[in-house]
Amino acid sequence: MQGRTLVTGVIGADTHIVGNRILSMALEKAGYRVVALGALTPAADFVKAAVETAADAIMVSSLYGQGEIDCRGFRDHCVEAGLDDILIYLGGNLVVGKQPWAEVEQRFLAMGFDRAFPPGTRIEDVLGTLAADFAAREGGERMDAGLATPWASRQGVPRP
Amino acid sequence: MSMALLVDFGSTWTKVRAVDLEAARVVASAQGPSTVGSDITVGLEQALAALHATLGEVPRYRYRLGSSSAAGGLKMVTIGLVRELTAEAARQAALGAGARLVGCYAYRLTRADLREIEARQPDIVLLCGGTDGGNREIILYNAGMLAGSGLSCPVVVAGNRDVGDEVLERLPGARLCANVMPEFNVLATDPARALIREVFMSRIVQAKGIDRARGLLDDVVLPTPAAVLEGAELLAAGPGGEGGLGPLIVVDPGGATTDVHSIGEGEPAAGVVRLGLPEPHAKRTVEGDLGMRHNAASIVDSCGAEAIAADAGVPVARLHRLLASIAADVERLPADADEAALERGLARAAIRLAMRRHAGTVETVQTAHGPVQVQRGKDLGRVATLIGTGGVLVHAARPEVLLGAALAQPGDPFSLAPAAATLFIDRDYALFASGLLARADRRVAFELARNGLVPLEKAHHDKHANA
Numbered sequence: 001m002q003g004r005t006l007v008t009g010v011i012g013a014d015t016h017i018v019g020n021r022i023l024s025m026a027l028e029k030a031g032y033r034v035v036a037l038g039a040l041t042p043a044a045d046f047v048k049a050a051v052e053t054a055a056d057a058i059m060v061s062s063l064y065g066q067g068e069i070d071c072r073g074f075r076d077h078c079v080e081a082g083l084d085d086i087l088i089y090l091g092g093n094l095v096v097g098k099q100p101w102a103e104v105e106q107r108f109l110a111m112g113f114d115r116a117f118p119p120g121t122r123i124e125d126v127l128g129t130l131a132a133d134f135a136a137r138e139g140g141e142r143m144d145a146g147l148a149t150p151w152a153s154r155q156g157v158p159r160p
Numbered sequence: 161m162s163m164a165l166l167v168d169f170g171s172t173w174t175k176v177r178a179v180d181l182e183a184a185r186v187v188a189s190a191q192g193p194s195t196v197g198s199d200i201t202v203g204l205e206q207a208l209a210a211l212h213a214t215l216g217e218v219p220r221y222r223y224r225l226g227s228s229s230a231a232g233g234l235k236m237v238t239i240g241l242v243r244e245l246t247a248e249a250a251r252q253a254a255l256g257a258g259a260r261l262v263g264c265y266a267y268r269l270t271r272a273d274l275r276e277i278e279a280r281q282p283d284i285v286l287l288c289g290g291t292d293g294g295n296r297e298i299i300l301y302n303a304g305m306l307a308g309s310g311l312s313c314p315v316v317v318a319g320n321r322d323v324g325d326e327v328l329e330r331l332p333g334a335r336l337c338a339n340v341m342p343e344f345n346v347l348a349t350d351p352a353r354a355l356i357r358e359v360f361m362s363r364i365v366q367a368k369g370i371d372r373a374r375g376l377l378d379d380v381v382l383p384t385p386a387a388v389l390e391g392a393e394l395l396a397a398g399p400g401g402e403g404g405l406g407p408l409i410v411v412d413p414g415g416a417t418t419d420v421h422s423i424g425e426g427e428p429a430a431g432v433v434r435l436g437l438p439e440p441h442a443k444r445t446v447e448g449d450l451g452m453r454h455n456a457a458s459i460v461d462s463c464g465a466e467a468i469a470a471d472a473g474v475p476v477a478r479l480h481r482l483l484a485s486i487a488a489d490v491e492r493l494p495a496d497a498d499e500a501a502l503e504r505g506l507a508r509a510a511i512r513l514a515m516r517r518h519a520g521t522v523e524t525v526q527t528a529h530g531p532v533q534v535q536r537g538k539d540l541g542r543v544a545t546l547i548g549t550g551g552v553l554v555h556a557a558r559p560e561v562l563l564g565a566a567l568a569q570p571g572d573p574f575s576l577a578p579a580a581a582t583l584f585i586d587r588d589y590a591l592f593a594s595g596l597l598a599r600a601d602r603r604v605a606f607e608l609a610r611n612g613l614v615p616l617e618k619a620h621h622d623k624h625a626n627a
Binding site: 003005013014015033035037039040048049051052053054055064065066 | 241242244245246290291293294295296341343344345433435525526527528529532534
């Protein structure tokens with residue numbers, strides 16, 4: 001945990017800050033360096049903050065049902081900024097209406113997010129997953145984010 | 161009578177002010193030519209002779225301090241990582257130190273960038289990049305690039321503190337100070353400002369031959385724009401940090417640029433959300449395309465010939481003729497009433513646009529919870545004091561007509577320019593003198609700046625306010 005930097009924020013025209021703030025506090029308590037961008041954060045600002053602070057992961061919240069529009073191209077943005085391998089997580093009320101979570105998750109993983117979390121996810125689960133993902137990276141393994149292949153090969157981008 | 165001598169070595173004039181320290185007032189003003197190209201003391205001697213003729217004596221000065229914007233001003237290049245983050249923080253730090261920016265770079269420097277920087281011959285390079293504990297690669301890369309360049313000017317380093325030592329290994333002789341952005345979105349430009357000023361005093365003044373004046377002065381301590389900014393800061397804060405005028409704005413339309421200084425936090429109004437990089441308490445902007453003489457044509461490009469001619473109440477063809485004659489001879493004075501009106505129109509346009517660029521903006525963003533007001537930059541809407549300085553305003557017949565253009569315009573509801581400030585003119589050019597004197601005596605310096613302010617009548621934004 002020590003020395004890891006995480007960027008958190010609520011994406012798009014979304015003002016729901018409470019859950020994101022609780023998450024940020026919990027991450028800080030767990031020993032991470034947290035760069036909290038707060039509400040109403042454009043996708044580009046997450047990426048710029050991650051570049052400047054050399055972040056290890058970006059944790060995106062979306063609570064108002066427009067996540068799919070706001071998050072489109074997020075991984076491409078990261079790749080463009082030279083953050084090819086940065087871990088990106090997403091959580092909240094990602095879509096409008098009742099849709100099966102497995103489908104929703106699949107959709108966001110296909111966009112290049114490493115993890116997507118449904119409403120009601122416990123903080124402990126996020127911390128556990130994060131620690132495991134970082135440990136896997138430390139061990140030199142590519143992560144399997146719930147799909148058969150890691151992100152890069154899903155996108156057809158060769159890995160160095 | 162206890163006196164101080166304050167000198168501004170400008171690019172055209174060497175301006176001198178004699179200040180009575182008990183009354184805290186400018187008692188005599190004079191100027192001589194700028195002779196920095198040959199021997200700076202020649203113009204100073206002339207100015208002093210004129211000053212002492214006015215005074216009828218050669219006083220024994222308690223303080224003799226100078227500022228300089230001669231020899232191209234303090235030319236600086238700034239380098240950061242992300243354009244809107246550390247690269248912007250570096251820019252703000254350099255502007256706050258009174259620099260004239262000749263290049264601002266972000267991300268990795270290329271060889272073409274280096275050639276450009278070498279050609280622009282900066283006096284100081286400010287190298288930033290990465291928050292503390294953040295990105296290390298780019299600042300190290302850029303330090304390596306600078307080390308391999310033909311530049312010999314001082315480098316000030318104010319980036320990620322983790323790699324400070326490594327940067328110095330690559331750039332021996334560079335000066336290190338605290339990061340301009342120690343944490344994400346935290347602007348901390350004061351250490352870099354202070355170090356830039358120190359380097360200016362210890363090295364640049366010599367390099368430009370300004371130190372020859374040291375026989376006639378105690379020291380040349382600041383770039384002139386930094387002296388004006390310090391005078392404005394003191395005026396706002398008060399000598400002991402209280403009793404000042406509170407948040408204020410200083411507008412200085414010049415021949416080549418229009419400078420705006422604002423002192424204050426620019427906090428959002430109730431219910432408004434502030435986004436983006438915080439801005440410095442003492443913020444300075446320099447509009448390099450808005451100058452009454454050298455950049456008159458680009459004022460027209462930005463503001464529109466029709467609008468400026470209409471504001472002056474003069475046919476637009478006349479404006480084009482005037483621009484051509486200014487381009488042919490920048491020293492030219494208005495030949496008739498129409499030209500004088502057009503010059504006022506140009507000044508108003510430059511001031512209006514410079515203020516709009518300096519002030520923050522507010523816009524409405526539609527969210528699921530309804531509309532939210534989002535502010536970027538400073539809200540200067542409630543600033544109560546608006547001060548004009550510099551020759552263009554001081555020599556204007558009705559400076560309030562020009563300065564009034566800085567107030568919020570009904571046609572631009574998104575700008576956070578001051579709504580209803582009281583207008584003042586810095587008649588004796590006391591602000592720069594105050595900024596210099598602040599180093600020696602803050603109380604007298606504060607009184608000097610305040611005593612120099614002359615209130616102007618409230619201006620109106622009538623279409624033909626010029627007439």
